[in-house]
Amino acid sequence: MTEPVADATSDAPAERYLLRQKLTMMVNRYEIVRQDEFGKELGLLCFAEQKRMAAKEQVTFYTDSAKTHPLFGFKARKRIDLGSGYDVTDSQGQPIGWFKKQFKASLVNSTWTLGVPDGREFVGRERNAKIAVVRRLWDIVPVVGDIPVPFLFHFDFVAEDGSVALTSTKKAGVKDVYHVTLPALADGKPIDWRVGMAMAVALDALQSR
Numbered sequence: 001m002t003e004p005v006a007d008a009t010s011d012a013p014a015e016r017y018l019l020r021q022k023l024t025m026m027v028n029r030y031e032i033v034r035q036d037e038f039g040k041e042l043g044l045l046c047f048a049e050q051k052r053m054a055a056k057e058q059v060t061f062y063t064d065s066a067k068t069h070p071l072f073g074f075k076a077r078k079r080i081d082l083g084s085g086y087d088v089t090d091s092q093g094q095p096i097g098w099f100k101k102q103f104k105a106s107l108v109n110s111t112w113t114l115g116v117p118d119g120r121e122f123v124g125r126e127r128n129a130k131i132a133v134v135r136r137l138w139d140i141v142p143v144v145g146d147i148p149v150p151f152l153f154h155f156d157f158v159a160e161d162g163s164v165a166l167t168s169t170k171k172a173g174v175k176d177v178y179h180v181t182l183p184a185l186a187d188g189k190p191i192d193w194r195v196g197m198a199m200a201v202a203l204d205a206l207q208s209r
Contacts, residue, residue: 014037016034017196019180027051030204032197058075072091112155114195116192166180181192
C-alpha cells in the first residue's frame, strides 16, 4: 500500500473516492481508494476495521495492514448518548471536524450535520425523499422488516449557500460500495478528505443507530 502524506489536504477542484465495505466473520472492513475524474482507481489510501456485534462509537483508519500507522479516525463524544455527536481527529488526535445525526429530522429523512474547524457546517440528507420514507416503512412491517432493504440510498451534503460539499452514491450490487465526491467550495478547495471519508463511512456504519 502506498502511504499518503499524513494530515495533508489537496488543492484539486474536486476529489473522488471509492469506499468499499468487506464483511468477514468478525469485522467490517472499510477501504478507501482514490479515483481520478474518469473513475480509474489510483490506489488504496487507508482502511479501517470495525468489530461486529460491538459498540460502534469509534473507528480508526490505518495506512498499513499491521495497523501501526493511524491516519485519522472518529469517535463518539459520549458512549450512550450518540446524539451528542462524533469528533474526527488526525493522526495526532487533534480535531479536524465533527458530525452529528439529527434524530428528529431523521424520522422522515436521514439527516446529518457535518462541521469543519473554520466554523462551516453542511447538512446532509438522503437524496431521494420518497425512498427514505419507503425504507422506514420497510423496517416496521412484520416479516418484511427482517429482509435487507433492497433500496439504494444516496446522500448530499450542502452548505448554507447551496453549494455541494460531499456526495455519497451507493453502487448497485451485493457488496456495499460507495462513490464519494468532494467538490470544490467557495474557497476553491474541497473539505478535508479525511473528514469527508469519515462521514462517508459513518453513513454506512452508523446509519441504523
